Amino acid sequence: MGASLESIPLLPLFQEAKKYAEQDPNKIAVIDRTKGQSFTYRQLLGDVSATKKWLLEKAGLESTGDLEERRISFLVPNGYDYVTMQWAVWAAGGVCVPLCTTHPVKELLYTIGDSQPSLVVIHPTFEKVEAQLREHVDAIPFVTFEPLSAASEPSNLSLPPFSDSLSVDRRALMIYTSGTTSNPKGCVTTHKNITFQASSLVNAWEYSPSDHLIHVLPLHHIHGIINGLTASFLSGATVEMYPKFDPKTIWERWQDKGSSTMFFAVPTIYSRLVDYFDAHIRGTEQEAAAREGARALRLIVSGSAALPTPIKSRFLEITGQTLLERYGMTEIGMAISCGLDVEKRLDGSVGWPLPGVQVRLADKETGKIIEGVDEDGIIEVKGDNVFLEYWNRPEATAKEFTADGWFKTGDVARRAANGAYYIQGRASVDLIKTGGYKVSALEVERKMLGLDSVQEVAVVGVPDDEWGQRVAAIVKQRPGTAPLNLDDLRRQLKEEMAPYKVPTILRVVDAIERNAMGKVNKKDLLKKYWPDA
CATH class of the missing domain: 3.30.300.30 (ANL, C-terminal domain)
Known part of the structure; x- marks a missing residue:
């Protein structure tokens, strides 16, 4: 991808990464378990610079030095290559359209067709998928991503130059919705949205440079991208990335007590962790180390679906950890969260609005704002966390907002006397x-x-x-x-x-x-x- 270093815009995420790279040239940003290698913040910024140049060349825009909010679709596995690709698109002024690594070809074709990217970047891991995609896509060029390797002397690497060339109001990320009532929609967020969503979590969950996240979540989803990657890198943490979740691997990893501090997952993962413990660890010589290792983590979060009480209780019995629950969605990032203090992790509740996020309830039929407690209402959200638009769907975008600018989530909740929210489910059974x-x-x-x-x-x-x-x-x-x-x-x-x-x-x-x-x-x-x- 070339050795010369292109300038990187001083977006908030890159500015923080530069700070950590300067403070400690050996500070690890990513541990890629598939590669078996570690990558520093310093190397990450250098690889982003080189990949930015490569992207601009492939898009035919090297003379302008700006993708000008063009969409770049990429199919890259979880790991360092994904992070570099994502950051390079942002550094070049483009919009990331991450493709799901487990979707069948038909769904990938829909995303590519709807987003109309300037380039489709394919990692060699998905060579067979690329051949099938190329059969159906004629007008959009495909390029192959060259996998990256860790430098032998990362502390000796030079940092790229930085500039103030991009506004935080630029479009940055397009994640596709689940297509509840129609075809999936491309949900567009800006750098301002992304920075706010991540910073709000950093504030509430107290991420720090000493944190070490074990990351097993998909990276075409808000949970994995914002909660897992962006918030961690914004705070100088280390992210240890795995291609997929495996309960045996996680339990073995946790037995290295104190070497990781955070874990984020969905309820199904916690169910599988509990089942694996009962079937393979309970009553063995590993049991004490497994329990103590899991207990040593400072933060374990469950989200993206309601957490069944039996799973929450069984996980608590094994690990001593009360899972922290939160509420969010593609259009708003995270909006509500229980507190870090265990006393503020209420059973069945997703907690209180995150810093800077406004939340209210409205009557489904009349739209009247619900001021009282223990009444069902549609959750409405306002703040810099709320997305910009659905791609090429102005009518659909306008329909999801109230006249006074609040986003209608479609989820129903009740608010308790202490201000905590309890999700009741979707307004629609579909x-x-x-x-x-x-x-x-x-x-x-x-x-x-x-x-x-x-x-x-x-x-x-x-x-x-x-x-x-x-x-x-x-x-x-x-x-x-x-x-x-x-x-x-x-x-x-x-x-x-x-x-x-x-x-x-x-x-x-x-x-x-x-x-x-x-x-x-x-x-x-x-x-x-x-x-x-």
């Missing part, structure tokens, strides 16, 4: 939260109706202690087709959708009840087929 992901029941239904054997279908979320909800499909089969079973259904749908969206429960019925308007009452279906849930 959003299923499973394993930390949001799944659109309508999207799954659309895909299933494309199968020859499916005549009618209703998709619902069945409550589950491990997953939060499981995706369940109630199907009226098309006459004359071969009998439908769950294994065949899942195999067909995995070619169309991400694995977490594919139903894990199937009920084949003679008819799906509808009202006079032809609509299905999904609450009635849940009561009929899963009365105990």
Whole structure:
């Protein structure tokens, strides 16, 4: 990618990274477990500079030195290469469109087609996927990312020059929503939004340069990008990155007591950690070290889905850790969080508004602001954390805001007398939260109706202690087709959708009840087929 150093704009994130690189040339920013290498803040800034130059050349904009908010899609695995790619796009003045490493080709093509990037950057890890994408994308150039290696003497590396060339009001990141009521939308945030979201967490959760985060979350998602990467780097912490979550690896890692301080995950991960402990560690020689190691972490956070009380209680029994719960979404980052003090981690609550974030409740039908306590209302949010726009969808953007500028989340909550919020669920039953992901029941239904054997279908979320909800499909089969079973259904749908969206429960019925308007009452279906849930 070239040896000469391009200037890096003094965006807040880069300014802080420069400070840590100058204070300690050996300060580690990223430990990449796939590569088995560590990378300093100093090397990170140098690699970002070189990658910026490479991006501008590939985009044909080396003479201007600015991507001018052009979108750059990239498919890069979790690790140092991802961080460098993300920062290089920002340094060049572009907008990051990270692609999900587990999505099937059809979903990747949708994201690329909708965002219309100037470049699609593919890591060699995804060489086979690249070949399939290229078959369907003609007008957008593809380029291959060259994997990076740790320098032998990182402290001797020179820092690149810095400039004040970019405004924090520039568009910076486009993350796609789950497509609850329509196709997924590109949610655009600015550098100002990103910095505010991360700084708010740094303030509330007290990140510091002494922190060491074990990072296992996907990086096409707000949780992994902002909570995991941006807030950590803004505070000079070290991020140890793994390609995916494995309970055995995490328990072994925690037994190195005191070598890590933070862990962020979704409820499904904590369920798997508990199950692994009970099956493989409890009663063995490792038990004491595992318990003590987990207890030594200063902060363990659960989010992206409701945390079932049984999982929270079992994790507390094993580790002595009361999981901290918070509430956020793609459009707003994190908005509400329980406190660092254990006394402020209330069971069933997501806590209080984060620093600088305004939160209110409004009546779903009238829009009237709810001032009292213990009343259900739609959560509305205002502040510098709130996104700029849905890409190329001005009407959809305007629809999600009130006349006085508050974002309508679509989630229902109650506020207690102490000001803490308790999430009651989505205003619509068509959003299923499973394993930390949001799944659109309508999207799954659309895909299933494309199968020859499916005549009618209703998709619902069945409550589950491990997953939060499981995706369940109630199907009226098309006459004359071969009998439908769950294994065949899942195999067909995995070619169309991400694995977490594919139903894990199937009920084949003679008819799906509808009202006079032809609509299905999904609450009635849940009561009929899963009365105990």
